[in-house]
Amino acid sequence: MIGQTASxxxxxxxxxxxxxxxxxxxxSHLRRLEAESIHVLRETVAEFRKxxxxxxxxxxxxxxxxxxxxxxxxxxxxxxLLHVDTTWKFREMIAFRDQRARDxxxxxxxxxxxxxxxxxxxxxxxxxxRYTDVMKTQALRQALDLxxxxxxxxxxxxxxxxxxAKERVFSHRSVAHRWDPKNQRPExxxxxxxxxxxxxxxxxxxxxxxxxxxxxxxILLEDIPIVPLYLAAPRPVVERDxxxxxxxxxxxxxxxxxxxxxxxxxxxxxxCYPLSGATVSTAATLPEIVREMxxxxxxxxxxxxxxxxxPASMERKKAEGYF
Amino acid sequence: MSYHEAPTIAATDAPRLEQDDRPTLRFVxxxxxxxxxxxxxxxxxxxxxxxxxxxxxxxxxxxxxAGTTGGDLDFALLVDGLQAEREQGxxxxxxxxxxxxxxxxxxxxxxxxxxxxxxNMATGASNADLAVVLVDARKGVITQTxxxxxxxxxxxxxxxxxxxxxxxxxxxxxDRFAAITAEYLTMAGQLGISRVQCIPVVAPxxxxxxxxxxxxxxxxxxxxxxxxxxxxxxxxxxxxxFRLPVQWVNRPHAEFRGFCGRIASGTIAIxxxxxxxxxxxxxxxxxxxTPGGERDRALAGESVTLTLADExxxxxxxxxxxxPAPLISDQLAAHLVWFDDEAMVAGRRYxxxxxxxxxxxxxxxxxxxxAIDTMAQESAATLDANQIGYxxxxxxxxxxxxxxxxxxxxxxxxxIDPIRHRTAAAGMIDLSLRRATNIHWQRLAVDKSVxxxxxxxxxxxxxxxxxxxxxxxxxxxxxxxxxAELGRHAALLxxxxxxxxxNRDLGFSNxxxxxxxxxxxxxxxxxxxxxxxxxxxxxSPFRSERELARHRLEAGEFIxxxxxxxxxxxxxxxxxxxxxxARAGELxxxxxxxxxxxxxQAPEITVDTSELSTDAACERIIRYLREHDxx
Numbered sequence: 001m002i003g004q005t006a007s008x009x010x011x012x013x014x015x016x017x018x019x020x021x022x023x024x025x026x027x028s029h030l031r032r033l034e035a036e037s038i039h040v041l042r043e044t045v046a047e048f049r050k051x052x053x054x055x056x057x058x059x060x061x062x063x064x065x066x067x068x069x070x071x072x073x074x075x076x077x078x079x080x081l082l083h084v085d086t087t088w089k090f091r092e093m094i095a096f097r098d099q100r101a102r103d104x105x106x107x108x109x110x111x112x113x114x115x116x117x118x119x120x121x122x123x124x125x126x127x128x129x130r131y132t133d134v135m136k137t138q139a140l141r142q143a144l145d146l147x148x149x150x151x152x153x154x155x156x157x158x159x160x161x162x163x164x165a166k167e168r169v170f171s172h173r174s175v176a177h178r179w180d181p182k183n184q185r186p187e188x189x190x191x192x193x194x195x196x197x198x199x200x201x202x203x204x205x206x207x208x209x210x211x212x213x214x215x216x217x218x219i220l221l222e223d224i225p226i227v228p229l230y231l232a233a234p235r236p237v238v239e240r241d242x243x244x245x246x247x248x249x250x251x252x253x254x255x256x257x258x259x260x261x262x263x264x265x266x267x268x269x270x271x272c273y274p275l276s277g278a279t280v281s282t283a284a285t286l287p288e289i290v291r292e293m294x295x296x297x298x299x300x301x302x303x304x305x306x307x308x309x310x311p312a313s314m315e316r317k318k319a320e321g322y323f
Numbered sequence: 324m325s326y327h328e329a330p331t332i333a334a335t336d337a338p339r340l341e342q343d344d345r346p347t348l349r350f351v352x353x354x355x356x357x358x359x360x361x362x363x364x365x366x367x368x369x370x371x372x373x374x375x376x377x378x379x380x381x382x383x384x385x386x387x388x389a390g391t392t393g394g395d396l397d398f399a400l401l402v403d404g405l406q407a408e409r410e411q412g413x414x415x416x417x418x419x420x421x422x423x424x425x426x427x428x429x430x431x432x433x434x435x436x437x438x439x440x441x442x443n444m445a446t447g448a449s450n451a452d453l454a455v456v457l458v459d460a461r462k463g464v465i466t467q468t469x470x471x472x473x474x475x476x477x478x479x480x481x482x483x484x485x486x487x488x489x490x491x492x493x494x495x496x497x498d499r500f501a502a503i504t505a506e507y508l509t510m511a512g513q514l515g516i517s518r519v520q521c522i523p524v525v526a527p528x529x530x531x532x533x534x535x536x537x538x539x540x541x542x543x544x545x546x547x548x549x550x551x552x553x554x555x556x557x558x559x560x561x562x563x564x565f566r567l568p569v570q571w572v573n574r575p576h577a578e579f580r581g582f583c584g585r586i587a588s589g590t591i592a593i594x595x596x597x598x599x600x601x602x603x604x605x606x607x608x609x610x611x612x613t614p615g616g617e618r619d620r621a622l623a624g625e626s627v628t629l630t631l632a633d634e635x636x637x638x639x640x641x642x643x644x645x646x647p648a649p650l651i652s653d654q655l656a657a658h659l660v661w662f663d664d665e666a667m668v669a670g671r672r673y674x675x676x677x678x679x680x681x682x683x684x685x686x687x688x689x690x691x692x693x694a695i696d697t698m699a700q701e702s703a704a705t706l707d708a709n710q711i712g713y714x715x716x717x718x719x720x721x722x723x724x725x726x727x728x729x730x731x732x733x734x735x736x737x738x739i740d741p742i743r744h745r746t747a748a749a750g751m752i753d754l755s756l757r758r759a760t761n762i763h764w765q766r767l768a769v770d771k772s773v774x775x776x777x778x779x780x781x782x783x784x785x786x787x788x789x790x791x792x793x794x795x796x797x798x799x800x801x802x803x804x805x806x807a808e809l810g811r812h813a814a815l816l817x818x819x820x821x822x823x824x825x826n827r828d829l830g831f832s833n834x835x836x837x838x839x840x841x842x843x844x845x846x847x848x849x850x851x852x853x854x855x856x857x858x859x860x861x862x863s864p865f866r867s868e869r870e871l872a873r874h875r876l877e878a879g880e881f882i883x884x885x886x887x888x889x890x891x892x893x894x895x896x897x898x899x900x901x902x903x904x905a906r907a908g909e910l911x912x913x914x915x916x917x918x919x920x921x922x923x924q925a926p927e928i929t930v931d932t933s934e935l936s937t938d939a940a941c942e943r944i945i946r947y948l949r950e951h952d953x954x
Contacts, residue, residue, distance in 0.1 A: 028346070029345065029346065029347055029428065031614075031615075031625075032347070032624060034614050034626075035585060035614070035624055035625050035626040036585075036626075038585075038614060038626035039570070039584075039585045039626050042570045042571045042583050042584075042626070043570060043679075045571055046570055046571040046639055046679070046878070049925055050925070067614075070614040071583075071614075071626070072573060072575075073612065073628070074573075074575055074579055074581075074612075075573055075574075075575025075576075075579075076575070148925060150925070158419045158421070159420075159421045162418075165418040165419050165420060166416045166417065166418050166419075181416065182416070184416060185745070185746045186442045186443065186445070186446045186662055186737075186746050186749065187446055188445060188446050188449035188450075188735065188737060188749045189449045189450060189731065189732070189735045190450075190585075190732075191676050191677075191735065191736065191737045193676070193737060193739050193744070193745075193746045195674075195739055195741075195744035195870070196744070196924070197744060197866070197924075198866065198921070198922070198923075198924035199924065208419070209419070209430060211421050
């Protein structure tokens with residue numbers, strides 16, 4: 001486990017001396033983002049009947065969960081966590097997920113699209129586009145419908161991708177979970193229109209104004225536990241279509257001539273292991289990651305296979321209900 | 324490696340990243356279509372080295388296929404994110420971009436120039452400290468420039484960079500630049516925009532964006548980047564009186580009751596005396612919980628949780644205040660920027676959301692509309708989308724607020740159409756229309772929680788909705804009797820009976836039906852204030868009306884019970900012979916026949932009397948009340 005848990009942090013509050021500047025200058029930028037995100041989380045709980053937090057186990061989810069622990073302290077977040085499990089996540093992610101939920105004493109709902117599973121949909125034979133649609137987008141919609149959640153909190157950031165840059169903090173979804181980018185509700189100040197018609201729902205993005213660097217800085221500042229896959233370590237990888245794919249289990253079919261090699265790699269984003277490209281790195285500590293990132297010349301989504309399917313592929317997936 | 328074996332990283336390893344000290348400037352860009360806003364923002368991203376290799380590769384290939392620059396890098400493509408925008412070559416929605424220089428971080432809201440998308444410009448400006456206004460050097464100040472500047476001024480933007488773009492197309496003419504500058508400064512002065520920096524630029528080439536332009540040696544002022552890095556926009560809301568709109572009440576267990584919210588202005592310390600508005604009740608701050616742990620004081624901008632020395636009634640929508648009293652009124656005057664395609668209608672009911680309060684509101688008068696070209700006030704009956712006006716409001720109950728010019732957080736609001744749920748307008752409060760603005764509500768020494776404790780019950784409204792003949796009154800009557808047997812204090816409000824008394828003046832038009840529901844909701848809320856359980860049996864066919872009733876109460880106080888007996892069964896019973904009349908055409912607008920019934924989306928309880936006996940339905944409701952600690 002990396003660092004101490006958030007619950008430990010929350011259970012032993014420390015009081016600074018009277019007269020201390022309330023928002024210390026050194027991290028005022030992060031404190032402002034933190035305050036904004038907590039405000040959004042509390043609005044969600046106050047305005048919706050049945051919210052849920054989408055927990056994808058990645059670094060953004062780690063930050064989101066940490067913020068939720070703070071927002072509702074000394075209580076627990078008054079909503080469950082939902083993980084859409086494609087069954088192709090890294091094993092370390094699943095272990096980390098279960099440990100976090102246990103440590104923090106939170107309700108964790110794990111949902112898998114059983115139809116897709118029984119049809120044997122996998123990222124190798126069906127292509128990443130079809131696979132993502134069935135095992136992620138449709139699975140998420142199933143889970144939201146099944147539990148009747150009217151607000152789903154996610155860790156998406158506006159700096160990730162061009163169509164995300166136009167996303168609202170409170171983003172309306174139709175009964176069919178569709179996003180209509182041309183008909184978004186205006187969002188002014190920090191006033192959010194949370195009204196829904198029957199069957200409609202809201203996606204809520206408390207990290208909208210964070211950048212990738214902010215996320216790492218905050219993880220460092222707050223000592224937030226993250227999946228070790230973010231840190232460099234020797235891992236078995238094959239090179240495929242210009243990306244380094246980790247062979248996480250025996251289900252990965254190796255092509256002719258492919259031989260897993262042990263290389264020191266880490267991941268900038270985590271998802272399904274066959275779709276997550278690793279980067280060669282020796283950054284084995286958080287400070288090293290941040291330093292490496294600041295010098296980086298590529299964006300984090302570069303390692304994601306699904307964004308590359310076609311131009312505007314993210315926008316189309318979002319319209320269909322992908323997170 | 325299993326994660327148990329992962330190295331522990333101590334917080335002390337953290338390098339103090341130099342970025343941490345750089346403050347963030349949030350600005351909005353605005354201008355007309357083709358003035359080059361997206362290109363300017365794209366150029367800022369490019370020149371700040373924010374773009375990474377894979378993004379640059381994508382830009383180069385997209386510039387060839389989708390660009391409008393003949394294969395050269397088309398910087399606008401970096402910003403025009405949505406597919407439709409790239410196809411049409413225009414920006415149709417606000418995009419937020421992030422970049423940083425050595426001195427500052429920036430969040431840019433790129434706002435569209437199309438006239439019909441003015442609402443998005445207001446959106447971008449609402450959270451901005453500064454605006455970059457673009458004009459085309461060939462066209463100078465045009466109607467759109469005036470419109471945008473007016474919105475900026477209404478939204479309280481006091482700092483503007485006027486970027487006069489496409490200087491290359493007028494031969495870098497310094498005299499023309501001076502003329503445009505003079506015209507804009509005159510307008511800005513009239514609008515109260517106090518600080519304007521005019522800069523001649525060529526956005527696609529980068530002239531005066533980061534580096535000074537060699538092609539315009541006559542310009543000696545700062546570049547766009549240099550100005551953005553140095554301008555002081557600080558308006559210190561910490562110096563204003565303490566205001567905390569209560570977002571949520573945190574009650575994890577019986578020993579803790581905390582009031583959560585983001586401090587809108589001022590500072591607060593443990594032991595300080597505060598007032599709960601609008602009730603005016605006073606108490607002291609006991610504890611201050613912040614994201615960084617417990618502290619002795621907190622200031623504007625922080626999201627905190629306060630506990631109070633006395634157990635008094637505080638709920639979402641209340642405002643904790645210290646120092647001079649805020650404005651409290653149910654009558655106010657405000658500027659409106661109308662967004663909705665459906666024009667503003669005086670006399671219609673909207674939901675006004677200000678801070679954390681949501682209150683039913685009626686626009687009583689449109690005092691005037693602003694003619695954008697001349698900024699003159701003109702009389703008008705309505706506001707269309709993208710028009711600006713000055714209106715008077717009448718609210719269902721008093722709102723705690725400040726004038727927008729003094730406090731953005733406490734003086735801004737949105738108007739929501741309660742039926743279509745669209746955000747119909749954004750508003751900036753100008754003043755209270757009550758002479759004495761600080762008349763408090765009668766201070767009630769005995770409040771709801773005291774009364775509820777006396778009665779040993781949790782007050783609430785049981786709102787029975789359903790078709791005529793579904794069994795609402797019958798079940799409500801049974802529940803009423805069961806509650807009496809259990810020694811609980813309830814009151815039954817039957818829609819039909821109320822129409823003989825307090826609602827005898829109301830007919831059955833849509834407006835009168837809405838008023839009927841509003842009155843019943845108000846009466847039910849009074850019973851809840853008195854610590855009672857109110858049972859309401861009312862068809863209340865529209866979801867929006869029931870939502871308004873729900874909003875009138877605190878969280879958990881409104882229990883929606885859908886008496887979901889199918890239409891065929893109701894019609895078969897037809898206890899009052901109404902369905903027969905409606906079918907015969909003798910009764911118009913009858914719910915379920917020729918008027919819609921909008922079933923609840925997620926009622927707390929559903930009962931169907933075609934499946935359940937009245938007793939069983941009653942027991943299901945009693946069981947719900949027990950399981951949720953109402954009894």
